Amino acid sequence: MNEFNRNLSAPLPSKNGISPSYIWLPEGHWENALTFLSAQLPDISPDIWRKRMDKKEVCDAHGNNLQAESPVKRGMCIYYYREIENETRVPFQEKILFEDEHLLVADKPHFLAVTPGGLYLRETLLVRLKVSTGIDHLSPLHRLDRETAGVILFSKQIQSRGAYQSLFQTRQIEKTYHALAAHLPLQSFPLCKSSRIEESKRFFMMHEVAGVANSKTLISVIDHRDNIDLYQLRPSTGKRHQLRLHMTSLGAPILNDQFYPVPKPVGNDDYSKPLKLLAKSIAFIDPINHQKREFHSEQSL
Structure with missing residues (x-):
């Protein structure tokens, strides 16, 4: 049920930029491969599984093609391709800002997920870039929320990825x-916001709790625009939703945030109201050539 780890060798090749997914067999007994897959992935009909097997798109870890009646057992790993029918097109285009032997730097638009997951497969930055560049081993080096736009780094070489x-x-x-949020007339800037962030009981949400701080963001004001x-925002840690939580806790949630301070009903994206959060720049000393690297998004808020 996960996309295959591109650091390893998959028994199935990428298909239109999509790496194979895989699922491990847990404790239990299943009559055959079709019975197991139909039970574990009920959204996919048995007829569809049979068609995929006929096309040799379902196999074990050794690359052996599986048929409906193939025996399966605990500890076995089955590989297959995820498919999403009628996937919604994200009407915004990414841009490649820089590319060399080891790195690809992209400028991601709002609403485009970085990697496949949930309702997003072909309409993800990774798959789009793999198709447009033909680089099968492309892999993101860090996270960027689907709602957030801006600069993101990808590794092109397995050998240098770890560095x-x-x-x-x-x-x-x-x-x-950069972020747009309400004016805070009683707050002095710049300020350093620190807190302890942990997963919330609410799906996909985080929250601040008492305890030793594990997140830190330096916040300053660049421009005043009425209210x-x-x-x-310059984070020195990388907790999920850190910037969104820190701005919310100051009393200035980032404009158009669908999660904080109160989550809004899940529905279709409103492309006219993107989250006003932009990964504006990223800088580092390159571990390969030891030169200073700095990349800037061409987008603005």
Whole structure:
């Protein structure tokens, strides 16, 4: 049920930019491969599974093609391609800002997920870039929310990927975001906002709790626009939804935020109201050539 880890070798090739997904067999007994897949992935009909098997698009970890009656057992891993019928087209285009032997830097639009998941498969930045560039081993080096636009780095080479990933793990990356939110006349800037952020009981949401801080953001004001300010946010940690939570806790939720402070009903995206959060720039010392690298989004709020 996960997309295959592109650091490893998959028994199925990418298909139109989409890497195979996989599912492990847990404890239990199933008569055959079709019985197991139909039980675990009930949204896919048995007839569709049979057609995929006939096209040799379902196999085990060794690349052996599976048929409906193929025996299965605990610990086995089955590979297949995810498909989403009538996937909604995201009407905004990404742009490649920079590319060399090891890195690809993209400028992501609002509403476009970075990687496949849930309702998004072909309409994701990774799949679009893999199709347009033909780079099968392309892999994002960090996260960026679907609602957030801006600069994001991708690795092109498996051999050098770890060196770039270590920059994020050791906090050697400087990220700068821009955000639009309410003016805070009683607050002095710049300020350093720190808090402890943990997962909430609400699906996909985070919240601040008491305890030792595990998130930190330097916040300043760039421009005053009537009752709305343009803020610069510089996180030194990378907790999920950190910037959105920190602005909300100050009393200035980022404009058009569908999650904070109160989650809005899930529905179709309103493309006229993107989240006013932009990953404006990213800077680091390149671990390969030891040169200073800095990339800026061409978008603005």
